[in-house]
Amino acid sequence: MGTPTHCLRAITLRTDFSFCHYLEPKFPNYFFKLNKKPFSLSLSSSLSSSTLSFSMPYERELAAAKKAATLASRLCQKVQRVLLQSDVHSKSDKSPVTVADYGSQVLVSFVLERELPSVPFSIVAEEDSGDLRTESGQDTLKRITDLVNDTLANDGSYNVSPLTNEDVLRAIDNGKSDGGSVGRHWVLDPIDGTKGFVRGDQYAIALALLDEGKVVLGVLACPNLPPTSIGSNQLQSSSNGVGSLFFAKVGHGAYTQALDGSTQTRVHVTDIENPEEASFFESYEAAHSLHALSSSIAEKLGVKAPPVRIDSQAKYGALSRGDGAIYLRFPHRGYREKIWDHAAGCIVVSEAGGIVMDAAGNPLDFSKGKFLDVVAGIIVTNQKLMPSLLKAVKEALNEKASSL
Numbered sequence: 001m002g003t004p005t006h007c008l009r010a011i012t013l014r015t016d017f018s019f020c021h022y023l024e025p026k027f028p029n030y031f032f033k034l035n036k037k038p039f040s041l042s043l044s045s046s047l048s049s050s051t052l053s054f055s056m057p058y059e060r061e062l063a064a065a066k067k068a069a070t071l072a073s074r075l076c077q078k079v080q081r082v083l084l085q086s087d088v089h090s091k092s093d094k095s096p097v098t099v100a101d102y103g104s105q106v107l108v109s110f111v112l113e114r115e116l117p118s119v120p121f122s123i124v125a126e127e128d129s130g131d132l133r134t135e136s137g138q139d140t141l142k143r144i145t146d147l148v149n150d151t152l153a154n155d156g157s158y159n160v161s162p163l164t165n166e167d168v169l170r171a172i173d174n175g176k177s178d179g180g181s182v183g184r185h186w187v188l189d190p191i192d193g194t195k196g197f198v199r200g201d202q203y204a205i206a207l208a209l210l211d212e213g214k215v216v217l218g219v220l221a222c223p224n225l226p227p228t229s230i231g232s233n234q235l236q237s238s239s240n241g242v243g244s245l246f247f248a249k250v251g252h253g254a255y256t257q258a259l260d261g262s263t264q265t266r267v268h269v270t271d272i273e274n275p276e277e278a279s280f281f282e283s284y285e286a287a288h289s290l291h292a293l294s295s296s297i298a299e300k301l302g303v304k305a306p307p308v309r310i311d312s313q314a315k316y317g318a319l320s321r322g323d324g325a326i327y328l329r330f331p332h333r334g335y336r337e338k339i340w341d342h343a344a345g346c347i348v349v350s351e352a353g354g355i356v357m358d359a360a361g362n363p364l365d366f367s368k369g370k371f372l373d374v375v376a377g378i379i380v381t382n383q384k385l386m387p388s389l390l391k392a393v394k395e396a397l398n399e400k401a402s403s404l
């Protein structure tokens with residue numbers, strides 16, 4: 001509920017109340033600016049009660065997203081524990097995708113729909129149900145359905161009858177939205193870093209919300225990232241299996257807590273100014289990012305420490321709490337970045353005081369559909385290091401171009 005200032009403002013707003021009532025079925029939430037911070041005004045569904053209630057924007061959405069990502073990580077942790085080579089299922093693009101990818105997408109879609117029933121629902125997600133609708137996909141589909149039902153039963157928060165195969169296919173296909181600059185769209189990578197997942201290393205469940213093309217909240221569940229700093233060069237999977245959850249809401253900072261639900265703490269990117277003291281993250285997979293280009297940039301900057309190679313958006317999470325200072329990602333020619341690979345990580349790092357840009361210094365634009373068109377690559381660091389990082393990137397790219 002609101003503070004006295006909120007209440008005063010509420011009285012002022014009552015003059016417009018009949019107008020709001022008129023609009024209510026179409027627009028259940030209204031957004032205003034109070035002391036320069038946006039807040040939402042929710043109207044009760046009963047027109048006769050004339051009740052106004054206040055909530056900080058995106059609070060319910062953030063709670064739902066945390067719940068969804070946490071439940072999905074339980075499913076992924078279970079699969080990773082018993083992962084056999086036979087769980088890897090070949091998609092037409094030949095990238096490995098597991099029962100856990102689909103299961104995670106189903107759970108996130110299920111939880112968001114249940115937790116936020118009254119709002120229009122749109123998700124831009126990585127997986128689709130095509131392969132699972134074929135004859136040869138039926139075994140996999142049954143395993144996904146069983147896995148999702150097991151996870152829901154163990155959690156016990158939802159008193160629903162077990163999902164059918166059809167429910168599962170429908171939940172996966174909720175993710176078919178195109179996103180864009182109008183309205184709200186969830187953005188989901190059900191397992192980011194599939195290769196790390198299959199190897200038993202780092203991966204993330206990455207969920208963000210776009211509102212009018214801007215990322216307004218993000219949650220990164222990193223089941224194998226220890227809740228304490230990994231420091232440079234000492235990356236190990238979480239030994240106790242707890243993992244880390246990172247989350248951020250626009251204008252409200254970034255936070256972390258252990259995936260088992262311990263107290264949350266605010267995170268900040270490192271305040272290192274001297275590049276010699278900086279360490280940098282990059283993809284574990286050389287096929288995902290040009291390691292030689294990153295090395296050349298690091299050398300120009302004077303970075304002394306060798307790169308810390310981690311799969312997935314766990315890199316954004318680790319950077320947001322100061323485990324490293326720079327993240328460099330330069331995909332091979334022809335690869336187009338997708339919004340689900342960066343939306344959650346981008347808001348977590350930005351709210352922790354960092355900056356995420358493309359190699360030309362442009363902010364990332366998530367409003368153009370599922371693709372993220374960037375110049376050359378993505379660079380992430382703190383405010384102080386960004387100017388020298390951009391300069392080093394520019395020089396390294398010029399050298400690379402002239403050597404071709």
Ligand SMILES: Nc1ncnc2c1ncn2[C@@H]1O[C@H](COP(=O)(O)O)[C@@H](O)[C@H]1OP(=O)(O)O
Nearest residue numbers: 191192193194283284287288311312331335341
């Ligand atoms: N050829 C590729 N180049 C760059 N990134 C890729 C490529 N293929 C898949 N990816 C995606 O890039 C991310 C991997 O980043 P990282 O190297 O940092 O782990 C993942 O989201 C992965 O998708 P997926 O979500 O299917 O794992």
Ligand SMILES: [Mg+2]
Nearest residue numbers: 189192193341
């Ligand atoms: Mg991904």
Ligand SMILES: [Mg+2]
Nearest residue numbers: 126189191192
């Ligand atoms: Mg993925």
Ligand SMILES: [Mg+2]
Nearest residue numbers: 095097126194
């Ligand atoms: Mg994939």
